[in-house]
Amino acid sequence: xxxxxxxxxxxxxxxxxxxxxxxxxxxxxxxxxxxxxxxxxxxxxxxxxxxxxxxxxxxxxxxxxxxxxxxxxxxxxxxxxxxxxxxxxxxxxxxxxxxxxxxxxxxxxxxxxxxxxxxxxxxxxxxxxxxxxxxxxxxxxxxxxxxxxxxxxxxxxxxxxxxxxxxxxxxxxxxxxxxxxxxxxxxxxxxxxxxxxxxxxxxxxxxxxxxxxxxxxxxxxxxxxxxxxxxxxxxxxxxxxxxxxxxxxxxxxxxxxxxxxxxxxxxxxxxxxxxxxxxxxxxxxxxxxxxxxxxxxxxxxxxxxxxxxxxxxxxxxxxxxxxxxxxxxxxxxxxxxxxxxxxxxxxxxxxxxxxxxxxxxxxxxxxxxxxxxxxxxxxxxxxxxxxxxxxxxxxxxxxxxxxxxxxxxxxxxxxxxxxxxxxxxxxxxxxxxxxxxxxxxxxxxxxxxxxxxxxxxxxxxxxxxxxxxxxxxxxxxxxxxxxxxxxxxxxxxxxxxxxxxxxxxxxxxxxxxxxxxxxxxxxxxxxxxxxxxxxxxxx
Amino acid sequence: xxxxxxxxxxxxxxxxxxxxxxxxxxxxxxxxxxxxxxxxxxxxxxxxxxxxxxxxxxxxxxxxxxxxxxxxxxxxxxxxxxxxxxxxxxxxxxxxxxxxxxxxxxxxxxxxxxxxxxxxxxxxxxxxxxxxxxxxxxxxxxxxxxxxxxxxxxxxxxxxxxxxxxxxxxxxxxxxxxxxxxxxxxxxxxxxxxxxxxxxxxxxxxx
Numbered sequence: 001x002x003x004x005x006x007x008x009x010x011x012x013x014x015x016x017x018x019x020x021x022x023x024x025x026x027x028x029x030x031x032x033x034x035x036x037x038x039x040x041x042x043x044x045x046x047x048x049x050x051x052x053x054x055x056x057x058x059x060x061x062x063x064x065x066x067x068x069x070x071x072x073x074x075x076x077x078x079x080x081x082x083x084x085x086x087x088x089x090x091x092x093x094x095x096x097x098x099x100x101x102x103x104x105x106x107x108x109x110x111x112x113x114x115x116x117x118x119x120x121x122x123x124x125x126x127x128x129x130x131x132x133x134x135x136x137x138x139x140x141x142x143x144x145x146x147x148x149x150x151x152x153x154x155x156x157x158x159x160x161x162x163x164x165x166x167x168x169x170x171x172x173x174x175x176x177x178x179x180x181x182x183x184x185x186x187x188x189x190x191x192x193x194x195x196x197x198x199x200x201x202x203x204x205x206x207x208x209x210x211x212x213x214x215x216x217x218x219x220x221x222x223x224x225x226x227x228x229x230x231x232x233x234x235x236x237x238x239x240x241x242x243x244x245x246x247x248x249x250x251x252x253x254x255x256x257x258x259x260x261x262x263x264x265x266x267x268x269x270x271x272x273x274x275x276x277x278x279x280x281x282x283x284x285x286x287x288x289x290x291x292x293x294x295x296x297x298x299x300x301x302x303x304x305x306x307x308x309x310x311x312x313x314x315x316x317x318x319x320x321x322x323x324x325x326x327x328x329x330x331x332x333x334x335x336x337x338x339x340x341x342x343x344x345x346x347x348x349x350x351x352x353x354x355x356x357x358x359x360x361x362x363x364x365x366x367x368x369x370x371x372x373x374x375x376x377x378x379x380x381x382x383x384x385x386x387x388x389x390x391x392x393x394x395x396x397x398x399x400x401x402x403x404x405x406x407x408x409x410x411x412x413x414x415x416x417x418x419x420x421x422x423x424x425x426x427x428x429x430x431x432x433x434x435x436x437x438x439x440x441x442x443x444x445x446x447x448x449x450x451x452x453x454x455x456x457x458x459x460x461x462x463x464x465x466x467x468x469x470x471x472x473x474x475x476x477x478x479x480x481x482x483x484x485x486x487x488x489x490x491x492x493x494x495x496x497x498x499x500x501x502x503x504x505x506x507x508x509x510x511x512x513x514x515x516x517x518x519x520x521x522x523x524x525x526x527x528x529x530x531x532x533x534x535x536x537x538x539x
Numbered sequence: 540x541x542x543x544x545x546x547x548x549x550x551x552x553x554x555x556x557x558x559x560x561x562x563x564x565x566x567x568x569x570x571x572x573x574x575x576x577x578x579x580x581x582x583x584x585x586x587x588x589x590x591x592x593x594x595x596x597x598x599x600x601x602x603x604x605x606x607x608x609x610x611x612x613x614x615x616x617x618x619x620x621x622x623x624x625x626x627x628x629x630x631x632x633x634x635x636x637x638x639x640x641x642x643x644x645x646x647x648x649x650x651x652x653x654x655x656x657x658x659x660x661x662x663x664x665x666x667x668x669x670x671x672x673x674x675x676x677x678x679x680x681x682x683x684x685x686x687x688x689x690x691x692x693x694x695x696x697x698x699x700x701x702x703x704x705x706x707x708x709x710x711x712x713x714x715x716x717x718x719x720x721x722x723x724x725x726x727x728x729x730x731x732x733x734x735x736x737x738x739x740x741x742x743x744x745x746x
Contacts (some may be wrong), residue, residue: 142554142586143553143554144555145555217553504558504559504562511566520566526559527563530555
């Protein structure tokens with residue numbers, strides 16, 4: 001952590017905090033903002049019901065602190081929208097009422113965005129602090145880990161969140177453009193934000209640790225002290241996820257959200273579903289598409305008018321396209337193409353097998369199309385067959401084919417327009433990095449550490465996430481008994497962004513090489529971080 | 540769905556703080572900085588009062604500073620907290636050995652190896668005792684188990700060769716010593732013992 005005592009200023013930053021029943025911790029949270037090396041900020045603190053905190057706010061006596069005192073608990077999205085309506089900053093950041101910023105937090109993020117107009121969002125790394133809470137509310141630190149430190153990937157962000165809310169800074173106007181927070185949500189509120197922002201801007205990952213968020217270990221479970229690193233904790237956001245149906249409702253709402261256009265960073269997809277009639281199977285297909293598609297799309301349903309009038313579905317983003325009852329599939333596609341405004345067009349028959357939850361389906365063909373520079377290439381879906389044919393095109397490509405051969409069948413017109421169709425190779429599927437990671441974890445379970453080391457070396461050389469991959473690579477080398485190499489690789493991580501776990505790893509490898517003094521030096525650094533001597537400024 | 544956790548990053552369990560302190564304590568013991576080590580172990584006990592390892596650390600420090608009674612207490616606490624703690628039995632065995640209670644030490648070393656056949660300190664302690672007591676078979680058994688797991692460990696190979704020779708098995712000793720010399724041609728101890736083994740084998744042939 002870089003602590004720079006020289007006050008720094010620049011554009012105004014609005015820091016938003018919502019608090020509910022945590023007067024003890026919110027004092028620390030606000031204090032950590034007031035100790036920032038970057039000084040041009042305003043804090044908008046919302047009491048979202050719960051115990052009063054007015055006295056605490058008064059004690060700070062800082063004119064930069066704006067206090068919204070509300071007795072009714074309305075939830076995070078409402079509170080953030082309320083705070084945003086008062087915010088004047090060019091940038092917005094967030095802090096949980098039980099979390100803290102390190103003094104460098106705002107400075108690091110503002111500096112990262114300076115002169116880089118393509119980025120409207122930046123995010124840093126945070127320690128997740130597992131702690132035991134004593135009866136007097138003191139937090140005993142059990143571990144500090146950087147659990148999320150992932151370079152930006154738009155396709156990944158459309159599928160799941162890979163940033164932490166507290167680590168973000170974003171242009172305030174971007175969120176206004178996206179429509180603010182969705183007040184119908186009660187979990188995954190941060191993913192709703194980041195997913196909407198990817199339509200408008202690139203994100204910049206700054207791999208510097210700039211704060212801590214706290215995860216209390218359940219008090220009633222002594223065994224969980226030894227649980228896996230990802231073991232659940234007592235955070236409110238974790239507890240709320242226990243209601244699976246609510247979780248799924250929130251997730252599908254977020255995935256179906258189409259923020260206001262234009263979308264400079266995401267191409268829209270129009271998905272044409274071909275069906276004979278409105279029946280149970282059609283409705284089932286629509287539900288499957290809704291629950292399995294993570295890429296933003298609108299569904300076009302060419303169907304006779306009387307069927308469309310009977311359509312009652314919870315599936316959002318469906319547009320009925322009236323056609324006559326005796327229309328062929330090709331005529332239905334032509335009718336839908338007249339209304340489509342997507343950059344990409346997918347054609348899916350009613351009986352198409354959408355697939356399993358974990359595998360991208362339509363995105364497997366869409367991803368290579370998006371990455372392909374050949375204007376005459378289109379892709380069939382992996383599960384497409386002559387009996388149940390499905391493919392993804394660029395809209396202009398397909399329109400051209402239909403213009404050139406309006407009397408031909410769909411596939412014939414495509415081929416006669418010189419468009420080549422093929423299924424994507426596995427390595428063209430999206431989320432390759434995650435697939436390889438899953439493979440590496442399987443090899444880890446088998447204990448073949450030499451092979452695991454090779455996989456992580458490959459990932460480090462060919463994908464993003466240098467520090468994360470080097471950490472895993474060094475860990476594999478250590479377990480394979482290659483201590484010299486483990487020290488070299490984890491040493492590179494520690495020279496850039498040491499964490500408790502990487503310091504401990506290097507110390508253990510050095511001990512194996514009988515470099516005890518080196519190990520002591522590293523372990524003392526790890527201890528300092530764990531015991532917070534770098535945080536002596538907190539209240 | 541929302542956050543992809545980078546699980547399996549090493550050393551991230553909830554015992555991490557405790558692990559750092561214990562490890563640091565062990566390092567300070569290795570360089571003889573006992574006060575700093577004690578401070579680390581004290582803190583580790585505060586974080587994980589049911590863990591045996593810091594008490595092993597206290598025991599080792601007390602042994603090093605000649606406070607055998609304190610060492611015994613610490614090792615007994617460790618044994619109570621973890622009845623399968625090999626190091627606790629090993630520490631208690633060393634105390635017995637120090638008090639010239641060879642039989643007690645022998646049993647405790649065996650107990651230590653029953654819970655962890657990889658405990659080299661117990662293995663070497665047992666080897667020393669068995670040479671003095673003339674009881675070889677159990678020790679040979681554990682040395683062989685250890686060598687199965689660590690095939691190239693020259694120190695243990697040499698101990699085993701010595702015991703084979705004492706146990707009147709010169710051909711087995713010879714084979715092991717040849718293996719040692721294949722790994723380390725300049726090993727003077729091994730070549731001296733090999734000479735002795737071959738002398739015995741030659742005498743056996745003659746008779």
